[in-house]
Amino acid sequence: MINAPGTNREIHISNVPRYLAPFHAKLHPHFFTDVLIVGGGLAGLTAALAVDPSLKVLVVCKAGLDLSNSVKAQGGIATVWDVPEDKFENHVKDTLIAGGALCDEETVEMIVRRGPDEVRKLLSYGTRFDRDEKGDVLLGREGGHDHFRILHANGDSTGAEIMRATIEEARRRPNIRIWEDTFTLDLLTNDGFCRGAVVFWEKEREIELVWAKQTILATGGLGQIYRETTNPSCATGDGVALAFRAGAVCRDLEFIQFHPTVLYIAGGSRSLITEAMRGEGALLVDKNGYRFMPDYDERGELAPRDVVSRSIVKQMAKTNSSNVFLDLSHKDADWIRKRFPGIAGICAEFGVDITKDRIPVRPGAHYAMGGVLVDQTGRTSIRGLWAAGEVSSTGLHGANRLASNSLLEALVYGETTGRLAGEIAASEPDEYRALPLENPPINADRRGEGALDVTDVRNSLKSAMQRECGVVRNEDDLKHALESINTWSRILLTKQFSTIEAWEAQNMLLVARLVVAGALERRETRGGHNRSDCGPFDPEAPAIHSLFVNDDRR
Numbered sequence: 286m287i288n289a290p291g292t293n294r295e296i297h298i299s300n301v302p303r304y305l306a307p308f309h310a311k312l313h314p315h316f317f318t319d320v321l322i323v324g325g326g327l328a329g330l331t332a333a334l335a336v337d338p339s340l341k342v343l344v345v346c347k348a349g350l351d352l353s354n355s356v357k358a359q360g361g362i363a364t365v366w367d368v369p370e371d372k373f374e375n376h377v378k379d380t381l382i383a384g385g386a387l388c389d390e391e392t393v394e395m396i397v398r399r400g401p402d403e404v405r406k407l408l409s410y411g412t413r414f415d416r417d418e419k420g421d422v423l424l425g426r427e428g429g430h431d432h433f434r435i436l437h438a439n440g441d442s443t444g445a446e447i448m449r450a451t452i453e454e455a456r457r458r459p460n461i462r463i464w465e466d467t468f469t470l471d472l473l474t475n476d477g478f479c480r481g482a483v484v485f486w487e488k489e490r491e492i493e494l495v496w497a498k499q500t501i502l503a504t505g506g507l508g509q510i511y512r513e514t515t516n517p518s519c520a521t522g523d524g525v526a527l528a529f530r531a532g533a534v535c536r537d538l539e540f541i542q543f544h545p546t547v548l549y550i551a552g553g554s555r556s557l558i559t560e561a562m563r564g565e566g567a568l569l570v571d572k573n574g575y576r577f578m579p580d581y582d583e584r585g586e587l588a589p590r591d592v593v594s595r596s597i598v599k600q601m602a603k604t605n606s607s608n609v610f611l612d613l614s615h616k617d618a619d620w621i622r623k624r625f626p627g628i629a630g631i632c633a634e635f636g637v638d639i640t641k642d643r644i645p646v647r648p649g650a651h652y653a654m655g656g657v658l659v660d661q662t663g664r665t666s667i668r669g670l671w672a673a674g675e676v677s678s679t680g681l682h683g684a685n686r687l688a689s690n691s692l693l694e695a696l697v698y699g700e701t702t703g704r705l706a707g708e709i710a711a712s713e714p715d716e717y718r719a720l721p722l723e724n725p726p727i728n729a730d731r732r733g734e735g736a737l738d739v740t741d742v743r744n745s746l747k748s749a750m751q752r753e754c755g756v757v758r759n760e761d762d763l764k765h766a767l768e769s770i771n772t773w774s775r776i777l778l779t780k781q782f783s784t785i786e787a788w789e790a791q792n793m794l795l796v797a798r799l800v801v802a803g804a805l806e807r808r809e810t811r812g813g814h815n816r817s818d819c820g821p822f823d824p825e826a827p828a829i830h831s832l833f834v835n836d837d838r839r
């Protein structure tokens with residue numbers, strides 16, 4: 286087990302089934318690789334590119350490479366670029382302030398200092414960041430940053446451009462094989478060592494066992510456990526769930542960052558309206574046109590996300606309305622269209638012209654600060670298993686992520702895990718041997734297909750999480766949420782299914798159980814976790830991490 290730095294409170298969870306689906310090593314095809322990477326977002330592909338090219342790498346992702354949080358990223362990537370005006374110390378300081386005294390300072394320092402070099406690699410893959418007429422990279426500024434240090438591309442479509450270049454680079458490498466539409470169900474473990482994974486190939490509807498010398502988890506976020514979220518459909522928390530089932534220690538899962546400004550048009554898409562818009566001067570107004578942020582925080586619209594989300598929720602309650610508005614109409618119309626072309630297009634679909642109309646917004650689940658606990662090299666508590674990107678808890682974000690720090694984290698930890706997992710895999714002998722692992726099928730009466738309406742359980746869970754474990758929480762609501770989750774878990778987690786929708790629902794239930802258990806135990810307001818029954822954040826209160834331990838696998 287890795288040492289978790291800082292002060293920790295353990296939360297013990299039991300009755301977690303080890304594997305989701307039945308399998309037997311004699312019954313399925315086998316595939317052997319040096320390094321298995323679960324997830325093809327920025328963290329996963331960066332890891333793949335960092336593995337020694339003489340080794341075989343398999344990247345498995347449950348959707349196409351074009352569906353991930355990374356592809357959706359808008360505002361940009363934070364790094365110290367404008368030197369000597371900006372300094373590493375400034376970026377570190379801003380990250381620590383946002384993190385509510387729970388960041389690991391050494392990790393923050395390491396990531397911030399490595400940032401520029403990792404971003405230069407993106408340039409070498411052909412990423413086209415926005416530039417001024419002299420050819421210098423244009424830098425934006427976002428909430429909580431004291432300096433212009435956000436590199437962006439195509440205005441507000443940074444993730445799509447970074448991923449275009451990274452995917453092209455990965456496809457050029459002959460040692461990297463990519464399996465899309467391949468769902469990872471569980472990790473294969475033996476004697477406390479991760480040996481690969483059980484995967485389900487959607488097209489052939491077939492389970493396959495992938496054996497790997499080293500495995501890297503890069504499955505992204507869990508926003509889909511909430512009804513309102515900016516995350517795409519693939520973000521169902523699978524990585525946290527399958528690592529926890531295998532016995533990996535997870536950390537600080539109760540800290541969910543709600544993005545304050547998610548487009549809210551009933552029946553419309555829940556698109557994120559980038560923070561950069563506030564950085565460029567957009568104002569938050571209520572239904573009466575009143576600019577309310579200065580009433581809540583002297584930093585106004587540029588306060589950290591949790592402060593803005595909480596303020597919006599309060600102002601919505603005060604004015605009895607279901608949303609507030611972003612107003613950019615005081616800026617030049619041509620400049621707006623050029624700077625925010627993606628958002629202008631999405632809003633136009635719903636008849637909102639962002640150059641003159643106010644944009645209806647409200648908070649939605651956006652980013653998971655917690656995840657699978659890793660050390661500074663990306664090692665988890667299971668030998669042979671690494672984690673990088675949003676699925677992990679590195680210590681960078683603490684209780685609250687500073688805007689645009691997550692792509693940076695995905696780059697730095699992707700590189701580190703890929704390089705180190707590759708080094709260890711290279712030192713191990715080639716062995717094309719499957720282990721006699723199995724998960725027996727359970728009684729026919731406990732098979733899940735048929736009577737159960739899995740879609741209904743998923744929707745009920747998402748609504749309960751939004752209502753009872755959302756931007757502002759309290760003990761009664763959280764207890765009620767946990768009761769509901771336990772009831773649904775008794776029904777769903779004791780059964781075996783054979784569809785991705787049901788496996789995702791089982792993962793979502795487990796992850797929601799961890800999030801709510803952490804939120805109940807944390808009797809304080811800190812970062813992304815706001816308890817209306819515990820008073821405001823006290824910077825002098827001891828900073829304690831939540832460690833989630835699977836008692837069945839100790």
Ligand SMILES: Cc1cc2nc3c(=O)[nH]c(=O)nc-3n(C[C@H](O)[C@H](O)[C@H](O)COP(=O)(O)OP(=O)(O)OC[C@H]3O[C@@H](n4cnc5c(N)ncnc54)[C@H](O)[C@@H]3O)c2cc1C
Nearest residue numbers: 324325326328347354355359360361469505674675689692
């Ligand atoms: C709308 C939006 C805007 C954002 N804007 C920014 C921004 O401007 N700047 C910033 O720094 N951050 C931003 N973020 C956050 C950032 O995009 C993510 O934190 C980051 O991209 C995560 O990268 P990742 O590689 O860890 O995960 P992802 O990019 O989400 O990739 C996850 C991969 O795992 C695969 N996967 C998941 N489960 C399974 C499974 N069971 N089996 C197989 N494969 C699986 C998926 O298919 C996918 O390929 C934004 C997020 C969103 C949603």
